[in-house]
Amino acid sequence: MLQGLFEGYPYWVRAMLAGVIVLAMAYLIAELVSRVLVVLVERINRHVPGDLSARKATRAALRVVRVIITLLVGAVLIFPAMSMVGIESHIGLTPAHLASWLTGSGLRIALIALLAWLVIHVIALVVARLEGEVGTATTVDVIERAKRARTLGTLIQNTVYVLVSTISLLMILRELNVDITPILTGAGIVGLAVGFGAQSLVKDIISGFFLILEDQVRVGDVANIDGTGGLVERITLRTIILRDETGTVHVIPNGSIQRLSNQTKDFSYYVTSVSVSIKEDTDRVTRVLGAVADEMLRDPEFAPFMLGPLEVLGVDRFNDAAVDVKMRLKAVPSKQWVVGREFLRRVKRSFEDQGVELPVAHRTLLVAQATPEAPATPPAS
Known part of the structure; x- marks a missing residue:
């Protein structure tokens, strides 16, 4: 019946009319599905703290979903629409076949796509919530914890996205009667080749993941x-970048690390020794050192960097000229050198004020006395 309505029109007019009808229907269906998804996402977001990046990602995902639905619906309806306007085609779906396909494979494809999108979105929301909770913590290293959470969150999101998308795509291809056996075989061969050729890369990534996860x-x-x-x-998941005191940058692969010593984990110690004369009373020297540390604890410039009083470990060693008194100062991470250098500067000044004698090297100089020359023997006559 509908074919008779367009029987007198030119071929291009009927083709254009079919395209307009298909695009209009595809747009309406995509808009309807996207609105339903928006409502569903808003209900889920009520239980998650506001995160601008997550909201932007959601809007971008919805735009992608709208475009994909429009293309899929257009591809499905174009041939039935052409048949309705009197353009015969030997390929495509008839209205009866279309209805049968929509209630069978089409419905299953829609459910697969919807479930895949929901899994990806829920994982993104969970990661955003964890990052929000870490970011609102009131700890000293909140910034670094937030960075670690973002790194792990990004890794988890990307991994879930790749896995879910790949599995969903294979299931959809199977519903479209596409033989996925060659795809699986090719993927296995490629994965095996990549596994053999990128062993060090995989080792670096795995080591970097646990390095960040364990907060080493x-x-x-x-x-x-x-x-x-x-x-x-x-x-990063692959490397650690260090810069030494000379400004040299060292790039170290995570997989090659055998021993890692963190000098600024939670707190730090500045360990040093002070040498005094062998004649000095070590108890008096200890009292002078403690007084210098107590003075620094009262100084508003250095008190925030110190986590306790001076800890004198005792006499470390001595010789015929000097006694070494060993001590340490507990400080905020990365501030132990600032505290230690200021402490030693004040110790020298305090020793001068208190008359504490510093060791002086003693050297014994032996001077050999010259032997007088014997008188010359006269020649025999």
């Missing part, structure tokens, strides 16, 4: 990695 080192820490020390400037 963070950006801003001072660490020594296999004999190379410096400030940690950046941590």
Whole structure:
């Protein structure tokens, strides 16, 4: 019946009319589905703290979903629409076949796509909620914890996205009667080749993941990695970047790390020794050192960096000229050197004021006395 209505029109007019009808229907269906998804997402977001990046990602995902639905619906309806306007085609779906397909494979494809989108979105919301909770914590290292949470969150989101998308795509292809056996075989071969060729890369990524997960080192820490020390400037899943005191940048793969020594984890100690004369009373020297540390604890410039009074460990060693008194100061991470250098500067000044004698090297100089020359023997006559 509908074919008779357009029988007198030129071919291009009927084709254009079919395209307009299909685009209009595809747009309406995509808009309807996207509105339903918006309502569903808003209900889920009520239980999650507001996060601008998550909202932007959701809007971008909805736009992608709208475009995909429009294309899919257009591809499905174009041939039945052409048949309705009198353009015969040997390929495509008839209205009867279309109805049968929509109630069978089409419905299953829609459910697969919807479930995949829901899984990806729920994982993104959970990660955003965890990042929000870490970001609102009131700890000293809240910034670094937030960075670690974002790194792990991004890794988890990307992994889930790739896995769910791949599985969903394979299931949809199977519903479209596409033989996925060659795809699976090819993917297995490619995965095997990549596994053999990128063993070190995989090892670096796995080591970096556990390094970040276990919070072994963070950006801003001072660490020594296999004999190379410096400030940690950046941590990725593959490498750690250190900058030493000369400004040299060291890039260390995570998979090659055998020993990592973090010098600024939670707190730090400045350990040093002070040498005094062997004649000095070590108890008096200890009292002078404690008084200098107590003075620094009352100084508003250095008190925030100190986590306790001076701890004198005792006499470390002595010889015929000097006694070494060993001590340590507990300080905020990365501030132990600032505190220690100021402490030693004040110790020298206090020793001068209190008359504490510093060791002086004693040297014994032996001077050999010259032997007088014997008189010359006269020649025999």
